[in-house]
Amino acid sequence: KAGVTQTPRYLIKTRGQQVTLSCSPISGHRSVSWYQQTPGQGLQFLFEYFSETQRNKGNFPGRFSGRQFSNSRSEMNVSTLELGDSALYLCASSLEPGRGDQPQHFGDGTRLSIL
Amino acid sequence: GDSVTQMEGPVTLSEEAFLTINCTYTATGYPSLFWYVQYPGEGLQLLLKATKADDKGSNKGFEATYRKETTSFHLEKGSVQVSDSAVYFCALSDQGQGGKLIFGQGTELSVKP
Numbered sequence: 001k002a003g004v005t006q007t008p009r010y011l012i013k014t015r016g017q018q019v020t021l022s023c024s025p026i027s028g029h030r031s032v033s034w035y036q037q038t039p040g041q042g043l044q045f046l047f048e049y050f051s052e053t054q055r056n057k058g059n060f061p062g063r064f065s066g067r068q069f070s071n072s073r074s075e076m077n078v079s080t081l082e083l084g085d086s087a088l089y090l091c092a093s094s095l096e097p098g099r100g101d102q103p104q105h106f107g108d109g110t111r112l113s114i115l
Numbered sequence: 116g117d118s119v120t121q122m123e124g125p126v127t128l129s130e131e132a133f134l135t136i137n138c139t140y141t142a143t144g145y146p147s148l149f150w151y152v153q154y155p156g157e158g159l160q161l162l163l164k165a166t167k168a169d170d171k172g173s174n175k176g177f178e179a180t181y182r183k184e185t186t187s188f189h190l191e192k193g194s195v196q197v198s199d200s201a202v203y204f205c206a207l208s209d210q211g212q213g214g215k216l217i218f219g220q221g222t223e224l225s226v227k228p
Binding site: 004006031033035042043045048050055056058090092094096097099101103104105106107108109 | 147149151156157158159160161164166204206208212213214215216217218219220221
């Protein structure tokens with residue numbers, strides 16, 4: 001069974017640009033969550049989607065947005081990039097949200113560098 | 116709000132030594148608890164989980180017991196190997212917050228031959 005697939009693996013952008021990251025969940029998983037990982041702040045929750053609806057959102061500015069498609073694939077978008085947006089962005093999927101017995105499985109992430 | 120606190124790293128051990136990584140949490144509800152591991156250049160892999168008090172999660176020689184009375188979920192392994200070198204994250208998922216995971220700051224483990 002294929003795992004969570006994130007594309008691209010690496011991305012270099014400059015300040016002010018925008019970027020779109022993609023995530024394909026494990027087959028059959030309908031919940032997708034996104035996290036930002038930085039050395040200073042650690043792992044922080046961005047948002048969660050289930051059945052194409054955003055169910056939960058972390059404490060990030062409106063420049064960070066996402067969506068989920070009918071096939072459960074998800075994208076996240078960051079507009080007007082800032083140097084502080086440099087991070088590893090991780091996507092995780094699960095069968096349903098909020099079920100402790102159905103833990104989230106993570107992709108290898110997209111490493112975003114802002115110049 | 117909910118939070119997770121892990122012992123600070125890095126932790127350096129010799130091969131076959133005993134490992135303990137402390138994790139304590141605060142939560143308003145009845146959380147599920149997890150340990151994830153991250154190898155260099157990779158995402159997070161689920162190591163083990165526990166969904167209710169007194170549950171013991173175990174996998175690949177690692178164990179952790181959900182202790183509600185001490186709000187702890189310490190990770191242990193009896194004999195570590197060089198291949199266990201990685202960063203370990205304790206996390207919780209609280210009822211009513213969907214699938215949102217709250218992570219500790221991570222503990223880097225280095226095992227020397």
